[in-house]
Amino acid sequence: MNAPDDFPQARALFSLEAEQAVLGGLLLDNNAVDRINGLDAAHFYRDDHRLVFSQIVQLIVANRPADVVTVFEMLQSQGRAERIGGLGYLTELAHRTPSAANIARYAEIVRDRAMLRETAAAARKVLEMVETPSPMKGAEILDRAQALLGGLAQVGVRREPKFLAELMTEFVEGVDQRYHGTVETAIPTGIDSLDRALNGGLRRGNLVIVAGRPSMGKTALTTEIGLNQSTDYSVLLLSMEMSDQEIVARAAASRGTIRLSSLLNRMEESDWPRLTYAVQACADLNFAVDDSPALTLLEVRMKAKAHQRKHGLDVLIVDYLGLMTGGEEKMRTQQIGAYSRGLKALAKELNIPVIALAQLSRKNEDRPDKKPILSDLRDSGDIEQDADVVMFVHRPEMYDPNNTDLKGYAEVLIRKQRNGALGDVPLLYRGAVTKFDEWTGPLPMLSGGPAVRKRGIAAEL
Structure with a gap:
């Protein structure tokens, strides 16, 4: 039974010989079905071959x-024997195949050609989207095209159940690699006490929410983390609140230990050597800033993907969720929930940690200790659900300005961590230079008593 010659250009998109060899091998050895590695009837090009394969498997x-x-x-019995060429073609399939020894390779060829056909079909869909008038913008079409082509990697892929003994071997190998430092476990934040609390740092595929009330220093903290990471990793900051020049000023202040107010107004003569040092230090950092305002989730995705393609991308910082726009949802809480789900999906898709900043409601101000809790996240409880890690930046001195012991004292409150303990990390906030450092010495006395760290990581801090 020969393929029609009407469309010779399609011949490269299927292998008649490989399809026949798979079917013949299965007819000769039914146990060979365990070696076809997820092959499905839909992978066959010819309709009669799809039908024969389905009946064999059934x-x-x-x-x-x-x-x-x-x-x-x-x-x-189904009235479909003639559709596949009758008993003669089935006999020919069995006789053409000497054995099922190489059936795994034949199945691989069939799956590979199926992927080529899917790729061609996706290309036609993309061309149709481009040429057909519609309200979609170019960026939306490009994103859909990337999604279509990206999904092709899963054609023919099937995960099989594994016994615990098999999984344990792989697990122990990973533990050994981490023990000897031969594999990346997490991306360090550059703040040792915070890294210990986060079991090494930020993990790829995770959505990390950093939240706080206004002026608590959440932007300063995430910028500091990004600058620290950019010595060895590629970092992109999407700043919808501050301009790129403001971010540069903060970077110069942090790295050169220069007062931010001096950089933004009139700098002292003695600060110029520090600025020179800051410029040289920042020149070697792989830290990029995009200050486009009111980004949509689609624009965030496009910018992150483009940056990863052109420059590599290991960490994405979004400042902040509340300034994102767009989406089909009418209620603001639903929109924020859609953004957090989208950022979590983006983290997994690009295999990077995504740090998203968020605002808190005023509810914490009604509590005696003023410390925020998860329910204080503004606009959407979905943020709490989608995030792998939720950290609050809290500075007690903002509520007790007359307590000199609290000067510069800050806490990072880890209130959700899927794979780690919760707890409070004490830090020193040097507001003049927008920099976070380790807190040394005893914890200060708060209005309601001494600062208390949560059980779980206190011993490590």
């Missing part, structure tokens, strides 16, 4: 023999 699954005669009888 018989094998039913624990019945699948040979030339049994497959023919089943097809004949």
